[in-house]
Amino acid sequence: MGQVVALDALLGERRVWRGRPVAPLFSAQPTGHAALDAALPAGGWPEHALTELLLPADGVGELELLLPTLARLTNAGADVLLVAPPYVPYAPAWQARGVDLRRLHVIDADPKQALWAFEQALRSGACAAVLGWPSKVDHHGLRRLQVAADTGHALGFVLRDRKHTDEASPAALRLEIDRERRVRVRKCRGGPAPAAVFALAATH
Amino acid sequence: MLWACILLPHLGIDSVLRRHPTPDEPLALIGGPFQRRELVAVNRAAADVGLRPGMRLAAAQAIAPGFAAVEHAPAHEAQWQRFLAAWAYRFSSQVWAGWPNAIALEVQGSFSLIGQWPTFQARLREDLAALGFRHRIALAPTAAGARVLAGVEDGIAVLTPDQLRTTLARVPVRRACLPNEAGPRMHGMGIRHLRQVFELPRDALRRRFGVEVLQALDAMLGVVPELLECYRPPDVFDVRIELSYEVENHQALLFPVRRMTADLAAYLAGRDGGVQQFVLKLEHEGIAATDVEVGLLSAERDPAMLFDLTRGRLERAQIPKPVVGLRLIARDLPPFVPSGRDLFDERPEHAVPWDHLRERLRARLGNDAVYQVAPTVDPRPERAWQRAAAIIPEAPNRPTRPTWLLPRPMPLRDARVRVLAGPERLETGWWDGEDTRRDYYVLETAHGQRVWAFCAVGQQGPWMLHGWFA
Numbered sequence: 001m002g003q004v005v006a007l008d009a010l011l012g013e014r015r016v017w018r019g020r021p022v023a024p025l026f027s028a029q030p031t032g033h034a035a036l037d038a039a040l041p042a043g044g045w046p047e048h049a050l051t052e053l054l055l056p057a058d059g060v061g062e063l064e065l066l067l068p069t070l071a072r073l074t075n076a077g078a079d080v081l082l083v084a085p086p087y088v089p090y091a092p093a094w095q096a097r098g099v100d101l102r103r104l105h106v107i108d109a110d111p112k113q114a115l116w117a118f119e120q121a122l123r124s125g126a127c128a129a130v131l132g133w134p135s136k137v138d139h140h141g142l143r144r145l146q147v148a149a150d151t152g153h154a155l156g157f158v159l160r161d162r163k164h165t166d167e168a169s170p171a172a173l174r175l176e177i178d179r180e181r182r183v184r185v186r187k188c189r190g191g192p193a194p195a196a197v198f199a200l201a202a203t204h
Numbered sequence: 205m206l207w208a209c210i211l212l213p214h215l216g217i218d219s220v221l222r223r224h225p226t227p228d229e230p231l232a233l234i235g236g237p238f239q240r241r242e243l244v245a246v247n248r249a250a251a252d253v254g255l256r257p258g259m260r261l262a263a264a265q266a267i268a269p270g271f272a273a274v275e276h277a278p279a280h281e282a283q284w285q286r287f288l289a290a291w292a293y294r295f296s297s298q299v300w301a302g303w304p305n306a307i308a309l310e311v312q313g314s315f316s317l318i319g320q321w322p323t324f325q326a327r328l329r330e331d332l333a334a335l336g337f338r339h340r341i342a343l344a345p346t347a348a349g350a351r352v353l354a355g356v357e358d359g360i361a362v363l364t365p366d367q368l369r370t371t372l373a374r375v376p377v378r379r380a381c382l383p384n385e386a387g388p389r390m391h392g393m394g395i396r397h398l399r400q401v402f403e404l405p406r407d408a409l410r411r412r413f414g415v416e417v418l419q420a421l422d423a424m425l426g427v428v429p430e431l432l433e434c435y436r437p438p439d440v441f442d443v444r445i446e447l448s449y450e451v452e453n454h455q456a457l458l459f460p461v462r463r464m465t466a467d468l469a470a471y472l473a474g475r476d477g478g479v480q481q482f483v484l485k486l487e488h489e490g491i492a493a494t495d496v497e498v499g500l501l502s503a504e505r506d507p508a509m510l511f512d513l514t515r516g517r518l519e520r521a522q523i524p525k526p527v528v529g530l531r532l533i534a535r536d537l538p539p540f541v542p543s544g545r546d547l548f549d550e551r552p553e554h555a556v557p558w559d560h561l562r563e564r565l566r567a568r569l570g571n572d573a574v575y576q577v578a579p580t581v582d583p584r585p586e587r588a589w590q591r592a593a594a595i596i597p598e599a600p601n602r603p604t605r606p607t608w609l610l611p612r613p614m615p616l617r618d619a620r621v622r623v624l625a626g627p628e629r630l631e632t633g634w635w636d637g638e639d640t641r642r643d644y645y646v647l648e649t650a651h652g653q654r655v656w657a658f659c660a661v662g663q664q665g666p667w668m669l670h671g672w673f674a
Binding site for chain 1: 555556558560561562564565576578579585590596598599602604607610611651652653654672
């Protein structure tokens with residue numbers, strides 16, 4: 001290439017097609033938290049994918065984060081499944097937060113069966129969202145869940161201990177909640193993780 | 205009317221082979237009196253090594269030592285014929301299963317539903333192949349005519365009585381299924397084809413061979429109406445498989461179980477019903493059978509689903525002794541209402557309805573493992589919720605409740621709690637002897653969790669943790 005072509009000239013001749021910036025894919029699944037929606041590249045939960053919530057302990061706002069979504073889905077007539085929750089989902093409170101309890105299902109299972117049930121529920125496409133608390137799940141297991149969520153077009157939510165933050169994860173979105181009820185995006189598909197931190201409102 | 209006749213020349217051996225684990229190895233059905241055992245039927249592999257029906261058992265064992273021998277049971281054949289009649293019943297309301305190794309069904313009435321004869325025939329053959337029965341099919345205006353033609357040429361279709369007469373005329377008398385052994389006798393007299401029989405004077409024919417032959421010929425040609433007592437399906441599904449070996453693990457039972465549930469689904473489709481409850485009995489030597497109950501929340505008939513559920517239950521069952529036989533009984537057969545899908549449903553193509561998923565989960569995890577939660581009116585927190593009710597009531601208006609409730613309260617070991625709200629005094633339960641007097645507070649722990657805790661009335665601590673405001 002002995003010839004040097006000036007970039008300006010080339011563009012001026014209009015012989016180079018300049019692709020438009022790709023419009024981000026807008027998610028049809030808003031999180032219900034305006035600040036979080038604005039921070040995420042898709043503008044909501046990644047659809048047909050796994051979302052991982054990393055918690056320092058139980059009861060630091062994980063349901064606060066999810067309940068608007070669960071309320072929206074159940075009221076739209078979609079089924080939501082809780083796979084082996086660590087505590088009793090307290091019906092009066094869930095109802096008060098707008099969840100249609102007719103569409104909320106709970107499974108009791110030991111950890112091994114729970115993982116199987118989690119995957120089945122995601123894969124089947126019968127549920128709009130599936131929440132699971134897998135205690136011992138490796139990267140391979142998470143990968144299976146991610147594929148299952150993709151196959152079944154479901155929202156999968158994995159709630160795990162914060163100590164797994166440094167491990168690689170196939171989840172499309174990873175959110176970390178700290179003890180001050182602040183949510184930090186650790187990984188998100190479709191863009192760099194936003195640095196913004198936003199606080200969860202406390203119902204109490 | 206057009207009748208299709210399905211001839212099942214190998215009904216006996218097919219019914220054995222279809223549930224045999226190794227159908228490709230030599231196998232023969234053995235029958236005859238005890239001192240003169242002979243082969244009744246053989247499979248292809250056995251024929252390849254030189255075994256033939258009618259051969260003496262001793263001779264067969266000399267030719268091919270170690271072939272699988274199964275006792276010939278005419279009762280079983282009759283049972284399978286009934287099963288196939290039930291299967292044929294889904295194609296037509298007029299099914300006749302009175303002839304040995306044959307099923308006749310009126311098909312013209314079903315053309316508008318299933319399609320013209322080529323489509324219809326393809327459906328029949330596809331189903332029979334899937335069920336594992338070799339077959340020959342013919343179509344004719346009379347059932348008896350179709351039966352004769354099926355024996356002569358597989359796949360022949362005759363549509364008009366005139367055509368039937370000319371076609372039947374070419375059939376050899378020995379293959380015309382005539383009563384009173386008339387076929388071989390006519391052959392002995394030099395009558396070779398039915399054409400010659402048709403030309404004989406009727407009176408002479410009656411005197412020589414009996415009136416039954418005349419009636420058979422008339423029925424075949426459609427000169428007189430056929431009087432066939434149509435099949436009516438039974439109201440109970442009950443099949444039994446005797447295993448030729450003892451089975452000790454679940455895995456080996458799955459193959460016969462898959463066949464049984466597929467048969468059940470075929471039967472249900474035939475009567476347009478579903479099944480809500482059935483029992484799989486695992487029979488043992490010497491002790492009572494183990495019952496594996498399969499209960500569903502709604503009537504179903506999908507073969508894959510029935511098998512899946514049965515497998516789930518089977519894997520949970522304890523097998524005290526090796527299994528020698530299986531029996532599947534379904535008595536509760538309610539009407540089946542297929543679940544419709546919304547035209548604009550956005551869920552993926554293969555998505556199953558929630559009911560199916562719930563059945564699958566219940567089958568593997570237990571009946572009570574899948575539930576729903578509902579609020580109750582009881583003020584005591586641990587009783588303010590219950591496992592699903594049919595109708596979910598509205599919870600009474602109360603101060604904010606935590607979203608997670610601990611199954612039972614536990615001591616909160618944290619000295620640096622901060623009271624956010626409270627107390628809310630609950631003093632109740634006098635009516636059933638479980639009085640509760642507690643002051644509930646909303647606390648924030650040193651770890652930033654918001655908890656719902658209670659203590660004795662009028663005190664602040666020691667705290668009992670009862671829920672999380674997650």
